[in-house]
Amino acid sequence: MPPAAIGVVRVSGPGAREALHALAGRVPKARRASLADLKDVDGAALDRALIFWFPGPATATGEDLAELHLHGGRAVVAAVEASLGAMPGLRRAEPGEFTRRAFENGRIDLAEAEGLADLLAAETESQRVQALGMASGHVSRAVAGWRDRLLGLMAGAEAELNFADEDDVETGDNVARRLISGMGALAGELGEWLARPAAEVIAEGLSVVIAGPPNAGKSTLINALAQRELAIVSPVAGTTRDVIETPLALDGIAMRFSDTAGLRAESTDDIEIIGIDRAKAAVERADILLWLGPPKEAPDHPRAILIAAQLDRWRGDAAAEAEAALADIALSAATGEGMEKLHRYIVEMARTLLPREGEAALRQRQRAALAEAKQWLEIETGSREARDLILLAERLRLAGTALDQITGRAGVEEMLDALFGRFCIGK
Structure with a gap:
């Protein structure tokens, strides 16, 4: 959207040649860039721009197609669009209409169109690679x-x-x-x-759920991962009442991290009970589980990372260190110790859930x-x-x-x- 360095205006269909001639006074050689002074119907100058002429059917849409590479100011683009809109037989394109015409005219198929849609929406490297493979056929x-x-x-x-x-x-x-x-x-x-793996896993992000008993350090951990105060941290048990989700990307892999209510057997607080039920449901749906409780109490999950959290509090406690030895990793989200190792654990496990190089989901x-x-x-x-x-x-x-x-x-x-x-x- 303007303003930008260059604004590209595309005209596709049987009236494209006439529209280009009306603005530029000529039609350049096919597929050759040409500098032209664009004028409206009254002869008033609009812009000095590069113009291109692409005769169909060997075009992006399968139709005759003209492109105007304008200076990208709002006023310039608006003036050119207004001049085009005043020409008989021309109208503003609907969202995605050029791609739809390409599909309907056999230039791309539906799978390639879906890949292009994903490519436009890609925010991480894994999303880009997957979408590009789909769009490339x-x-x-x-x-x-x-x-x-x-x-x-x-x-x-x-x-x-x-x-x-x-x-x-x-x-x-x-x-x-x-x-x-x-x-x-x-x-x-x-x-x-x-x-x-399904493509939605890549597009929407892997679900990484942080779970454990109350006051296990779950909220501190998600804040450290997000590098901002996402969840309220308090020594009061049951502070987190609902699932708090934030999107993050680790090494180019899209993920959705969720902080959950502390899991405990009994509670007299109706709201906390609802939060616990939602936490259990989130654990069941998780692609990866970060468990911050005693390792022996970890849920039966195929991709669980057992974490001995709050290392800064229990280091030197023989009993705590013996229990921590059963975990996959010991860390302190408050001091940052062990966070880099956790990062690697998560990324390595995430890669097992994504298509291998060269595969399409x-x-x-x-x-x-x-x-x-x-x-x-x-x-x-x-x-x-x-x-x-x-x-x-x-x-x-x-x-x-x-x-x-x-x-x-x-x-x-x-x-x-x-x-x-x-x-x-x-x-």
């Missing part, structure tokens, strides 16, 4: 490969069903066995993709479509259905339809408005 290429294999299997089924009397066509049980083997192999590959919508495709490909060997080529061919067709939902070739009309509405006006 990582998932789309995988889907294209799966479709090619499906088409090969479908061709074999159709050949048997329609041309079984031809001498060069494989027939009988051999066809069914080959189909089932191919379907099983493809289902296994889809299962491997479904076993990867799937959105919930994409995962649902992939799971549906996998379901159609899974069939019990030896069953009656496994010997029926018509049913096998139908399963292959339905699996292909499910895959088409990932790239937007089928069944996604209801969610397009919501997706492209996330983009800015100029995108």
Whole structure:
């Protein structure tokens, strides 16, 4: 948004060439930058700008497209937009309309558009890498490969069903066995993709919950991690009554840290009881748990880091040091001792929850479509259905339809408005 060093105004559609000629008095060579004095319909100067002409369909939107690289002051951009808006057949773009036109004109598919939306919203390095892979077609290429294999299997089924009397066509049980083997192999590959972390984990941030008994140092720890006074610290037990959440990024990984009410067996305070229940629910949903209580009392969690907190208070106490020896790390959030080690612990554990380098994670919508495709490909060997080529061919067709939902070739009309509405006006 203005003001900026440069303001880019894009015109896309059948009127783009005429609009560019009206402002600049000429149309430059295709895909060449040219300096021009822009004027309104009355001949008044608007700006001296770089102009570009991109004839379709080999453009970002698949249509004729003109770009004006203006000085980025508000008045300059507003004056040029006003002149364009006064021309017949031109109107201001809706949010995400250029990207939507690119999708509708086949320049990108739905998975790439979703990746672009995530790239625009990326705030951390892990989000950028994941979104860039999606926008660059990582998932789309995988889907294209799966479709090619499906088409090969479908061709074999159709050949048997329609041309079984031809001498060069494989027939009988051999066809069914080959189909089932191919379907099983493809289902296994889809299962491997479904076993990867969901894209929402990267986009929304891993949930890191700090839990433990009252006065264990939970609020002091989250304040130290956030480097600000996020939670109230008090020696009075039960000070924290609700889950306090703050977004943080550690080594480029987005996380959501939550401070919780102290967990204890009994309480006569109704509000504290509600806080304890919410704390327990947060622990169950946590991707990573930071437990500040006695190690033997830690909840059964697959990714718990046992912390002996308040090191500055109990150092030298033999009993306390013996119990602390059972923890993964001892630290003092008040003095900072051990905080760097905790940082490394959290990051190392977080990396196990993220896709490996070169892997792409799937959105919930994409995962649902992939799971549906996998379901159609899974069939019990030896069953009656496994010997029926018509049913096998139908399963292959339905699996292909499910895959088409990932790239937007089928069944996604209801969610397009919501997706492209996330983009800015100029995108």
